[in-house]
Amino acid sequence: MKQKIGVYICHCGANIADHIDVEKVKASVETYPGVFLARTTMFACSDSAQKEIEEDIRSNQLDAIVVASCSPKLHLQTFRNVAMRGGLNQYNYVQVNIREQGSWAHSDKPADATTKAIQLVKAGIARVAESKELEMLRINAANKVAVIGAGVAGLRAAVELADMGTEVFLIEKEHFIGGRVSQWGKLFTSDQTGEMIVKNLYKDVIKHPKVKLYTGTQVAAKSGSVGNYNLELKITPRFITEACIPNAFDKAIEVCPVEVDDEFNFGMNKRKAIYKNYASEFPHLPAIDIENCTKCGKCVEVCSNIDLDQEVRTETINVGSILISTGFDPYEPAEGEYGYKTIDNVITLQQFLRLIELSGSKLTYKGKEIKTVGYIYCVGSMQIKGDKKYCSRYCCTSAIHTANEVYDKYKVKSYHLNRGIRTYGKQELLYTQSSLNGDVYVEFDPKKEPVIIKNGKGAVINVIDLLTAKEELEIPVDLVVLVTGMVPRKGNTIGDILKVPIGRDKFFNEIHPKLRPVETVIDGVQIAGASQSPKNISESLKSSLAAASKAASLVSKGEIELEPTLAKIHKNICEWCGKCAAICPFGAITKTTIEGREVAQVNVANCKGCGMCLPVCPVDAIDLIGYTNREIESMIDALID
Amino acid sequence: MSETAKKTSAKVLVFSTEKISDPAIDLAGLLKLHYPPTVYVITVPCSSSVKPKWIMHAFEKGYDGVFIAADGSDCPFSETCTEKTSDIIAQTHILMKEKGMNPAKLKMAAICSVCAEPFVKHMNNFVEELSRN
Ligand code: SF4
Ligand code: SF4
Numbered sequence: 001m002k003q004k005i006g007v008y009i010c011h012c013g014a015n016i017a018d019h020i021d022v023e024k025v026k027a028s029v030e031t032y033p034g035v036f037l038a039r040t041t042m043f044a045c046s047d048s049a050q051k052e053i054e055e056d057i058r059s060n061q062l063d064a065i066v067v068a069s070c071s072p073k074l075h076l077q078t079f080r081n082v083a084m085r086g087g088l089n090q091y092n093y094v095q096v097n098i099r100e101q102g103s104w105a106h107s108d109k110p111a112d113a114t115t116k117a118i119q120l121v122k123a124g125i126a127r128v129a130e131s132k133e134l135e136m137l138r139i140n141a142a143n144k145v146a147v148i149g150a151g152v153a154g155l156r157a158a159v160e161l162a163d164m165g166t167e168v169f170l171i172e173k174e175h176f177i178g179g180r181v182s183q184w185g186k187l188f189t190s191d192q193t194g195e196m197i198v199k200n201l202y203k204d205v206i207k208h209p210k211v212k213l214y215t216g217t218q219v220a221a222k223s224g225s226v227g228n229y230n231l232e233l234k235i236t237p238r239f240i241t242e243a244c245i246p247n248a249f250d251k252a253i254e255v256c257p258v259e260v261d262d263e264f265n266f267g268m269n270k271r272k273a274i275y276k277n278y279a280s281e282f283p284h285l286p287a288i289d290i291e292n293c294t295k296c297g298k299c300v301e302v303c304s305n306i307d308l309d310q311e312v313r314t315e316t317i318n319v320g321s322i323l324i325s326t327g328f329d330p331y332e333p334a335e336g337e338y339g340y341k342t343i344d345n346v347i348t349l350q351q352f353l354r355l356i357e358l359s360g361s362k363l364t365y366k367g368k369e370i371k372t373v374g375y376i377y378c379v380g381s382m383q384i385k386g387d388k389k390y391c392s393r394y395c396c397t398s399a400i401h402t403a404n405e406v407y408d409k410y411k412v413k414s415y416h417l418n419r420g421i422r423t424y425g426k427q428e429l430l431y432t433q434s435s436l437n438g439d440v441y442v443e444f445d446p447k448k449e450p451v452i453i454k455n456g457k458g459a460v461i462n463v464i465d466l467l468t469a470k471e472e473l474e475i476p477v478d479l480v481v482l483v484t485g486m487v488p489r490k491g492n493t494i495g496d497i498l499k500v501p502i503g504r505d506k507f508f509n510e511i512h513p514k515l516r517p518v519e520t521v522i523d524g525v526q527i528a529g530a531s532q533s534p535k536n537i538s539e540s541l542k543s544s545l546a547a548a549s550k551a552a553s554l555v556s557k558g559e560i561e562l563e564p565t566l567a568k569i570h571k572n573i574c575e576w577c578g579k580c581a582a583i584c585p586f587g588a589i590t591k592t593t594i595e596g597r598e599v600a601q602v603n604v605a606n607c608k609g610c611g612m613c614l615p616v617c618p619v620d621a622i623d624l625i626g627y628t629n630r631e632i633e634s635m636i637d638a639l640i641d
Numbered sequence: 642m643s644e645t646a647k648k649t650s651a652k653v654l655v656f657s658t659e660k661i662s663d664p665a666i667d668l669a670g671l672l673k674l675h676y677p678p679t680v681y682v683i684t685v686p687c688s689s690s691v692k693p694k695w696i697m698h699a700f701e702k703g704y705d706g707v708f709i710a711a712d713g714s715d716c717p718f719s720e721t722c723t724e725k726t727s728d729i730i731a732q733t734h735i736l737m738k739e740k741g742m743n744p745a746k747l748k749m750a751a752i753c754s755v756c757a758e759p760f761v762k763h764m765n766n767f768v769e770e771l772s773r774n
Contacts, residue, residue: 071663073664073667099670100666100667100669100670101666101667101670101682102670104670104671104673105670105673105674105675105676105678107673107675108675109675109678112679115678116678116681119681120681123683225717499661499753499754499755500754501664501665501755502755504672521664521754522754565686585719585721608718609686610686610687610690610718611685611686611690612687612689612690612719612722614690615689615690615691615692615693615729615732620692627685627686627690629692629694629695632683632685632695633698635683636654636698636699636704639654639681639683640652640702640703640704
């Protein structure tokens with residue numbers, strides 16, 4: 001039993017203190033058995049507070065500490081380090097969550113939240129009073145990482161990991177790599193095209209002996225845990241054999257009778273069932289989209305390298321860690337939203353970008369030359385209702401950049417109907433350029449959205465200009481371009497398979513946006529790029545580098561430190577019935593003989609600390625380290641007392 | 642008055658798992674989804690590690706209900722976790738009946754790492770149900 005416990009109750013600025021009376025919590029626990037001192041602190045995790053706790057431990061010879069603050073998911077390690085620096089074993093520290101499970105969950109009932117916090121802190125004290133000094137366990141980890149999604153974030157992460165000596169399985173659902181960026185033309189700030197960026201990354205990936213690329217591949221199932229994940233891959237073939245005769249393929253594409261909407265071009269044209277999205281796409285072989293292929297065999301007649309009998313196959317890979325970089329979808333406006341799909345000349349910015357790529361010396365849409373464009377901003381972003389309350393960050397820049405491009409190429413006149421322009425940083429230069437081009441900016445109130453009316457072969461936009469005495473304007477345009485934001489990928493099954501939490505915006509959620517920005521609560525699973533939140537290309541690449549280094553630091557040492565949570569047999573009580581050995585999923589329990597008595601023993605290397613063996617023992621001879629009868633029962637008592 | 646006071650006072654002990662259901666309960670807080678403040682959580686590694694004796698101890702100490710947030714198929718330790726957790730419940734139900742207790746005071750449900758809303762619903766319903774009895 002610990003006798004000199006230090007207790008710290010954090011305000012977390014206003015996060016806790018606004019709903020919980022922290023002084024009252026302190027007063028209620030300072031006389032609790034074992035407590036030597038209790039203090040409140042504005043930010044327990046701040047440097048100065050950490051130093052004070054350390055100093056307290058040293059000068060008062062504390063034998064255990066409790067910090068009542070946020071979720072242990074965020075700061076358990078922070079305060080364990082504080083304990084160690086102060087000279088305590090890290091397992092003589094207990095974190096009590098009075099923020100997520102206290103002030104925030106019960107902000108509607110502050111008095112009750114305070115009562116609950118007192119009880120939670122008492123339970124923490126009871127638990128730490130029973131705590132023992134322990135050492136971390138070390139497990140072997142495969143120095144291999146699965147990178148899921150081969151867009152720019154995934155490609156960049158794969159190269160980075162491989163350069164650090166980690167083996168990489170780069171897994172792409174589509175038959176071609178490059179993700180969204182390969183769909184964009186000239187980019188700000190370097191004037192490189194999306195194609196060029198993807199090509200450069202692909203060259204690095206393909207020449208790297210440590211990267212194995214899978215296309216047409218999805219993760220179907222997962223088992224195991226950090227250090228030792230098994231992923232079952234489902235690989236859909238391209239239906240084309242490796243040896244390639246380029247002309248024969250062109251011919252095959254020509255004779256294919258199937259035509260479907262071309263998703264790569266956001267439905268701006270059609271493609272065949274055997275296809276390539278653009279000529280220089282990687283990998284170089286075309287692919288057959290088997291869902292739309294009728295197996296008529298016309299292509300096989302002109303090209304012997306097509307094999308319609310190839311089959312879906314599965315393969316299992318073993319990795320130590322997983323990095324998710326599955327990207328985003330552009331928001332698809334609802335039918336009728338600003339005339340989308342109900343008025344002919346209303347398209348999205350993504351469609352417009354593909355239209356520009358597909359156009360020659362004249363910019364035409366549905367047979368009409370485009371001379372004026374009206375952009376409507378924040379479609380599917382910063383919405384007043386629903387999940388999409390966030391700013392998608394890249395769209396203002398992208399729309400203005402596009403307007404500048406079509407001005408240079410086709411002298412198109414642009415109207416930007418916006419809700420405040422967010423071309424931050426260097427992107428501000430684009431805004432200046434667009435103003436010099438004579439573009440017109442009109443700011444509207446989100447509660448009084450612009451209205452689009454069909455007008456012959458064009459459209460008229462009615463909008464109230466917030467900045468010029470709220471005057472109602474009528475703007476005739478040839479094309480309305482909806483500047484749509486980013487949403488999470490549709491049908492992204494990897495999140496479900498790996499159980500990665502999602503946030504309010506439905507993107508994957510990191511543990512902490514500032515402190516642990518690329519890790520998830522699932523041990524060994526990192527997130528990168530726009531799978532996590534709207535990002536532009538350079539932001540995506542930065543996060544992918546962060547995620548790659550996090551994954552590498554986890555697996556590259558070949559071992560991972562884990563909690564010393566292990567089953568412990570009380571040999572004097574055990575009567576060897578074998579029930580625990582039978583239930584243990586890891587075969588960690590065997591029979592041994594001590595002083596002529598047969599008893600159970602735990603193999604420390606195999607025990608994963610699940611505790612499954614605890615309830616089956618008929619004589620209660622098993623304790624789980626860190627979760628002993630004394631610890632749990634004293635917490636139960638303290639919570640109700 | 643005693644009716645309403647009683648309604649909010651049922652005390653529930655939740656056994657939750659560190660990797661799977663704890664994140665959901667934290668998420669509920671983050672999203673400011675409210676549930677009764679008389680719900681207290683004790684974290685364990687896996688829901689199939691809860692000893693019937695701990696549950697009985699909780700009832701003896703005066704908890705009105707015990708809820709086990711099971712990992713279900715998400716359990717990182719074993720696919721049979723839910724089955725094993727159900728066995729624990731069944732076993733404890735027998736102990737409860739022996740003491741003349743209503744088995745409805747002990748419940749389990751699968752709570753995954755993003756099940757913030759289901760958790761809140763379970764807690765609101767459970768506390769309400771217990772307060773009624
Ligand atoms: S705690 Fe789990 S892994 Fe360890 S011996 Fe018991 S059942 Fe096996
Ligand atoms: S279940 Fe208990 S009594 Fe039976 S072998 Fe295991 S520890 Fe011994």
